[in-house]
Structures are given as structure tokens and as C-alpha cells.
Amino acid sequence: MPRTASVEAMKHYIPGELLRERKARAPDDIHVEIHAHAPVQEPVVVPAVPEPMLVWIVSGEAVVEERPLGGDWLAVPVRHGDFYLTTSPAPVEMRWRSTGAAPFCVMHVYLGLPLLARVVKEHTGKELGAFALREVSGERDAVLAGLFQALHAALSGATPATPGFVQGMAQAITAHVVAHYECSTDGRPVVRGGMPAHRLRRVLDAMHAGLAEPFDLGRLAALAELSTFHFSRVFKQATGMSPSRYFVRLRMDEARRLLSDTAMSVLDIGLAVGYASPSHFAQVFRESTGTAPSVWRGARQAR
Template identity: 50%
Template sequence: VEERVLGGEWEAAEVSAGDFFLTSSDEPYEMRWQTHGGDTFEVMHLYLGLPLIEQASRELLGEHVGPVRLRDVSGGRDGRVAFVMEQLRNELVLERSPSSLFARSLAQALVVHLVRSYIVDTQPGRRVNALQAYKLRKVTDAMNADLGAEFSLEKLARLAELSEYHFSRMFKRATGLSPSQYFIRLRMVRARHLLLETRRSVIDVGLEVGYSSPSHFSQVFRREVGVTPSEFRGA
């Protein structure tokens, strides 16, 4: 199996039945494969929604955890992953009346395992000169409490008792994102939750997370999530 981001170099891996690939890409992504000796090749693709990953992250890592990222795995072997994928395949292909509840339960179990085993290490305490954990929580709590407000770097830096320059640098070292990027990610987390769990209009959801212009909300949502708010709700 060979894989790459568009325009990148092809990277190859030898795989056999039961191996898995774990990919989280912000760019278009390509794969191609060739079998040995003309053997048949069957692949199962499972797309895990961000809200599901965020739910597992909050349960395992705490309510104040920011956006997490899973490691890329190419041709890995993991007994739990193989077991859950086989159970999903049996339910969706072999059962006469597949259960969406059962399939979702399997997906939730898989996500919990992935977050436990394949999360990218972004613990603030392991980054040199990063924002201290208690200050990070204080700032992210303030962000979450007022996602409808205009972003204010000055206000957040004051909470952390730092200059705006030093706050921005230390926050990015702790989270991997600038304060404004992190704030937008939190807004999109809330927006996705409202779109899935409530019947509120897209305009109301946009207003809730600070976008008075529906077109601007749709533009930001599409950039961050990959689809428009209406497409996300209808998916």
C-alpha cells in the first residue's frame, strides 16, 4: 500500500489481512495498492466523526481538554482494532437487519481505544516554557464560557498575567495552536454539538458561537470541518 498527501512523496508499507491505517489529514489524501500474486484485496473504511472523538477525549482526559490529534499509523497491527472492525463488518454486511445502535456502540468502543493508545502527546507539562496547566485551564474555561463574544487576546493575556506576546507564545507551546485558532476550534466544537443535538436553525447556531453573518459562519465552519453547517447536519 502506498499513500501520500497531494503532491507529496509516495510512502509504501507491506500489509496483510488485519492490518490497519489510521489517518487524520487536513489535506486531500491519496492511497493506492498492489497485491502479490494476484490475490484479492478487501478494504473497510471507517470514518469517525469529530464529536465522537471529542466525547471520548473529554471522558478520558477531562472536561477541559482541548482538541486532540491521533497519531498516523500505516500498516499497523492491533488486536482490539481488528476485533472491533470485524464485528462492525459482520453487523453491517452479514446481518439481515443491521442495528445502527450496535454499530454506534462499536464505534464508541473503538474511539475510546484509539484515544487511549494513539493520541499525539501534547501534555502542557512536557513542553518547555509552555503555559502552566492551571493558567491554561483558567484561560480555556474563560474561552468556553463566552464563545459568542469577540475574541480578545488582551483579556486572555490579562487572565494569564502575561504580556500578549509572551502569552501567545506560551499558549501555542502548550496546545499547538495560537489562542485565536484554539478559540475558533472551541466555537466549532460547540457548533457541531448544537447542529447534531438540537433543532435550532443554522443562523441561531452561528449567533450562539459569535457569528452574526451566516455566510461568515458557513465559511469558517467549512474551513474547519470540511463541509457547510447544513451539509454537516444532513450527513
């Protein structure tokens, strides 16, 4: 089953604090997010993206591990200045642990497909469907580092970056990536598709904000500007899960966080993530983790 859809490593895919964001205003725009991450992260599923996704290590150092769903882990040590490039058609699992004292912060950059198509045509003469980029994990590129540093500084400053500056950076980054990171497709068409990053982000924000509310497929599809059928299909392609299953996963992620980081009762935590019945909450939690909420909390506290 294909699992090609959008986006980014958004804040609800990869837990952490969203420090800055530049939302895409037009199809040509890049979508940029700056995140501060926890020093240690348990495995999380990162959706596939239609846009090329670049991740630049802003600060800190860590051992980052990734694998296809159910595959073998590949560990890559990274530090400030390293970058990732992915256009993988399938979701992956990631986990990491910091190996230094500096905060582990990253910048996600998604390149719009219309812009990519124009640059590919100008630089290679190819149509986008016949062009592919190679995967990069923890490499260094002096030119990209300079561009990323300028973009990060512009987004982090007191004065907001102008749309013209951001668009110029998108053009420069895309041109460099196309020129230096092409991967042969052997004549095979390259499959791309799915929700744009900013639409999927809108859906995930709504999911996370409504964990205590009933699941509403129609509302989420409307936020994505899609029919419920098409929305369900592309969402599952992106994440490997149906919208309802992913919503339950978010609820259980939040329940585990509350059990670990707060003194809230199990009853109140169940209510906070949408379960009025303690037995129903315990059942869903057990299906997700293999143990009861109170037992899970006790095991975490004993560490």
C-alpha cells in the same frame, strides 16, 4: 492555505465498488463503508477529514503508497488485519497494487466528533481542541481487529445491524483509539472542521450521477446544506480543488475509464461526460492528461 474538511475515502475519491454502507443518522454515529478495490490503482487524491478515519484491510494484500500533494511517495506493504488511522489536515495522494490473489477489500470507519469529544473528556479530561491522534499506516492491533471484525460481520450479514449495536461499536472503537493512539499537541490547538462525511458523500454522489449535466454550484451547496460561499470554501479545503475543478476531474476520470474499458467512440464518450463539442472535450482531456483522447486510448491498448 488550510485544507481541512471532511471525509472519508468515499467511492468517488478512491475508485472501487461500494459493498456496504452504514450512513450516520446522528452526530454520534460512526459512518462505515466497505469497499472492493481494483488490483492496481493509479494516483488519486484523498480529501482531509475532520473525523478520525480508520481504514481496516478486510481481505487481500497490497503495497499502498501515499504522499502529501507534490511530496515523496511512502510505500507500506499491508495485508488482512492491518489498519490505518488518519486525521491529516491536508489531502493526500494514494496509489496501490495488489500482491496476492485475494480481492483487495477495505472498511472505512469515521468516528463522529461529538462522540470523540465526550470520550476524550471522559478518558483524559481534555477538551477536543487540545487532543490529537497520531497517524498510523499499516499497523496491527488485536483489540481493534476484533472490533472491526465484529462490525464488518454485522454489516455484511443478511440481517441489518441495529442502531444500538453500531453505536456500541462506535463507543468501543473510539475509547480504544483515544486510550492508545494519542499524540502530543505541545499545547497547540488542534484544527478540525468541514462538512460531515455523509454530507460530502451526498455531494459526490450527485456530482458523479450528473457528469453529463452542466455544473450547478447552487444545487451542490444545497445538498451540503451550506451557502454557496461556505460550500466552496470547505470543499476546496477538503480536496485541494474548487467544486468546479473537481467536477471536471471526475469527468476526466470517467472519460479515461470509458476509453480503457469500452468500445465507445470518442464522440460518445465526450457526450457521456457532458461535452457536446468534440473539440471542447479534446481540449479539456488534453489539459488533464497531456494528450488527445484517441492517442491516450491507443497508448493504453498497446500496453
